[in-house]
Amino acid sequence: MIDLVEVFERAEIGPLTSETDYYMKRFVPKLSEIIARHGIKWDKNTIINTDDDLTDRVFQAAVDLLAEAGAYCPETNRVMEFTRDEILLACGQCPTATTFGEGRERNVMRGRRPDTTDDRPWVHVGGGIYTTDEQVFMDTVEKMASFNIVNSVSVPSILHLRGKDSRVRSPQEVLAACKTVRLAREGIRRSGRAGLPIINGISAASQPASMFAASYPDFGLRPSDGFLIDFLSELVVGYEALQKVAFYNSLSANVGSTSTPLFGGYAGGAEGVAVTATCYMIMGNLIFRGSYHYNAPLHSKLHLSSTRPLIWAIAMSNAAIGRNMGYPMVNLPYLGGGSGTKQYHYEMACYLLAVVTSGGNVFSGHPAMAVQSDSLIPDDHKFHGEIGLAVSNLTRAEAEPLAQKLYPLFGDKLKDPDKGLTFQEVYDPATKAIVNDDFRRAQDEVRSELAAMGLEVPVS
Amino acid sequence: MGHEELFEQLKQAIIDQDQDAVMSSVNAALDAGVEPKTIIDQGLLPGLNVIGEQFECEDIFLPELMQSALAFQAAMAVLEPKIKESGNAGPKKGKIVLGTVKGDLHSIGKNILKLLFETSGFEVWDLGIDVDLFKFVDKANEVDADVIAMSALLTTTLVGQRDVIEALKGQGTRDKYKIIIGGGATTQAWADTIGADGWAGTAYEAVNLATKLVS
Numbered sequence: 001m002i003d004l005v006e007v008f009e010r011a012e013i014g015p016l017t018s019e020t021d022y023y024m025k026r027f028v029p030k031l032s033e034i035i036a037r038h039g040i041k042w043d044k045n046t047i048i049n050t051d052d053d054l055t056d057r058v059f060q061a062a063v064d065l066l067a068e069a070g071a072y073c074p075e076t077n078r079v080m081e082f083t084r085d086e087i088l089l090a091c092g093q094c095p096t097a098t099t100f101g102e103g104r105e106r107n108v109m110r111g112r113r114p115d116t117t118d119d120r121p122w123v124h125v126g127g128g129i130y131t132t133d134e135q136v137f138m139d140t141v142e143k144m145a146s147f148n149i150v151n152s153v154s155v156p157s158i159l160h161l162r163g164k165d166s167r168v169r170s171p172q173e174v175l176a177a178c179k180t181v182r183l184a185r186e187g188i189r190r191s192g193r194a195g196l197p198i199i200n201g202i203s204a205a206s207q208p209a210s211m212f213a214a215s216y217p218d219f220g221l222r223p224s225d226g227f228l229i230d231f232l233s234e235l236v237v238g239y240e241a242l243q244k245v246a247f248y249n250s251l252s253a254n255v256g257s258t259s260t261p262l263f264g265g266y267a268g269g270a271e272g273v274a275v276t277a278t279c280y281m282i283m284g285n286l287i288f289r290g291s292y293h294y295n296a297p298l299h300s301k302l303h304l305s306s307t308r309p310l311i312w313a314i315a316m317s318n319a320a321i322g323r324n325m326g327y328p329m330v331n332l333p334y335l336g337g338g339s340g341t342k343q344y345h346y347e348m349a350c351y352l353l354a355v356v357t358s359g360g361n362v363f364s365g366h367p368a369m370a371v372q373s374d375s376l377i378p379d380d381h382k383f384h385g386e387i388g389l390a391v392s393n394l395t396r397a398e399a400e401p402l403a404q405k406l407y408p409l410f411g412d413k414l415k416d417p418d419k420g421l422t423f424q425e426v427y428d429p430a431t432k433a434i435v436n437d438d439f440r441r442a443q444d445e446v447r448s449e450l451a452a453m454g455l456e457v458p459v460s
Numbered sequence: 461m462g463h464e465e466l467f468e469q470l471k472q473a474i475i476d477q478d479q480d481a482v483m484s485s486v487n488a489a490l491d492a493g494v495e496p497k498t499i500i501d502q503g504l505l506p507g508l509n510v511i512g513e514q515f516e517c518e519d520i521f522l523p524e525l526m527q528s529a530l531a532f533q534a535a536m537a538v539l540e541p542k543i544k545e546s547g548n549a550g551p552k553k554g555k556i557v558l559g560t561v562k563g564d565l566h567s568i569g570k571n572i573l574k575l576l577f578e579t580s581g582f583e584v585w586d587l588g589i590d591v592d593l594f595k596f597v598d599k600a601n602e603v604d605a606d607v608i609a610m611s612a613l614l615t616t617t618l619v620g621q622r623d624v625i626e627a628l629k630g631q632g633t634r635d636k637y638k639i640i641i642g643g644g645a646t647t648q649a650w651a652d653t654i655g656a657d658g659w660a661g662t663a664y665e666a667v668n669l670a671t672k673l674v675s
Binding site for chain 1: 471517521523526563565566569572614615617644662
């Protein structure tokens with residue numbers, strides 16, 4: 001595989017082009033041509049693809065896209081070009097297992113093949129949610145880490161500093177990042193699982209200075225945690241990302257290559273998102289030297305990922321990588337329904353049915369439309385981890401009819417989702433016990449409904 | 461071929477994102493003696509309206525929208541000089557300065573907005589991404605803008621929208637402009653907090669909002 005210095009060099013020597021020309025003369029026409037070349041078509045009646053030939057064509061299309069369109073570096077206005085041989089060599093040499101955590105919490109996240117029913121997927125919980133209060137932050141992290149099915153946690157995304165938001169690139173952002181990491185590690189220690197890895201201790205949107213500062217070992221992060229570095233949509237590789245790549249690779253830290261291809265953006269619809277998402281995973285290994293991929297396709301208008309075409313595209317990208325590379329993957333679900341609602345659980349179950357059977361690991365998501373501060377409710381994430389583990393016993397063909405039953409329960413509500421609950425509305429502040437009957441009832445009812453559909457979800 | 465048939469052809473060429481067919485129909489209409497303004501109003505804009513609706517319904521996506529917009533812009537490059545020559549240039553809907561605020565590098569939503577504004581008859585100055593607040597202020601002043609439109613995707617960049625409004629107030633020019641905001645991190649509540657004139661959840665809503673505000 002070409003080395004990192006050579007990768008960085010590609011941003012300095014590729015063809016000069018404006019961003020508009022990159023999209024209009026390279027990315028958009030190439031993507032469209034490549035989709036047609038490989039005959040990639042989403043059957044609108046399908047949620048989970050089971051056609052392996054189509055899956056492999058999506059992978060080939062993703063290789064073609066990177067080989068023919070290249071990536072774009074806005075700082076140098078150059079296209080980063082890679083030959084097909086370089087791309088395929090990187091695909092063949094990508095990591096298929098990544099070790100996270102310390103002590104008895106040290107564990108391996110594996111790249112999974114679709115329809116693998118005899119391995120336990122990695123269980124990651126806690127999509128980032130805005131949290132305003134330090135006590136809620138600590139309680140949230142401690143509670144998530146305390147669930148025994150959990151292999152790693154994300155932590156709430158932003159802490160106020162003296163009651164105020166920290167602005168991007170400000171000194172307050174550096175302080176907030178350091179403080180977040182310290183509190184997150186402390187919350188995990190309090191759970192009794194000090195070695196548990198944190199996968200997004202520092203938001204990928206943070207400036208490099210904030211990420212580097214918060215990575216200072218005294219604050220509690222270790223190379224065996226996960227550090228997210230993101231591409232900008234679509235196929236944009238900025239200097240800030242490459243600075244992070246240089247730093248975290250120098251530490252031999254676990255790098256989570258992160259991407260958010262936009263449905264309705266330059267990638268177009270379901271087929272374009274499937275190919276582009278797959279392409280990002282190839283780029284994550286080749287350009288970022290990722291240890292795992294954090295796949296987060298998103299609807300450009302609804303700002304969520306649980307629409308029918310998006311679930312198909314996300315699952316397809318998992319299957320394409322699972323069959324052809326084996327790169328470990330997690331997928332961040334952005335859901336419409338608010339925390340604690342039945343809609344939220346239906347969306348999560350449908351999403352997990354698709355991605356886990358297609359080769360992804362388990363990742364509990366978070367509300368994106370009905371989002372509000374302090375709405376990360378750990379017991380939601382425990383429930384979703386349990387659903388993910390139950391789903392891992394199924395094949396895609398077994399999961400598809402269940403997904404078809406679930407989708408009508410939330411599909412029409414995505415534009416106006418049910419509002420949810422906050423941490424404070426669910427838990428007793430002193431004992432942290434669940435005191436909200438509606439919250440408990442919603443989970444119980446969905447668990448029963450899933451069982452009636454044929455998916456038993458054991459309580460862990 | 462009658463004028464109605466020409467307009468229908470032109471409309472369909474825009475819908476088909478076929479720049480060659482658009483130019484061929486525009487030239488045919490000009491040869492037939494149709495006024496440039498009429499070609500725009502009865503051929504190009506009805507086609508763009510259909511494209512806008514298709515985009516909103518997710519029948520087409522940004523690439524198709526951009527192809528139609530490019531075809532429209534190519535036609536306008538021929539028609540606008542003729543309109544100016546004839547002295548019949550009608551006013552644009554309004555002048556818009558737009559960009560993604562300081563610290564935010566996200567461009568797709570802003571690019572969609574730019575296209576929809578342009579094809580809806582607004583004159584647009586796109587300042588790009590990561591825009592310094594005084595660039596908004598200075599450009600709006602320079603072009604005598606009607607609307608300032610600011611996008612922010614990240615919660616940590618929201619304050620950039622507030623700062624532009626504060627700077628305009630400081631200069632005593634806040635009331636000269638209608639200010640609209642949007643982007644993933646924004647809400648109507650945030651728009652109310654910072655004193656924006658409106659918030660839009662989608663690019664399409666933003667165009668409708670701006671149209672309403674300048675009318």
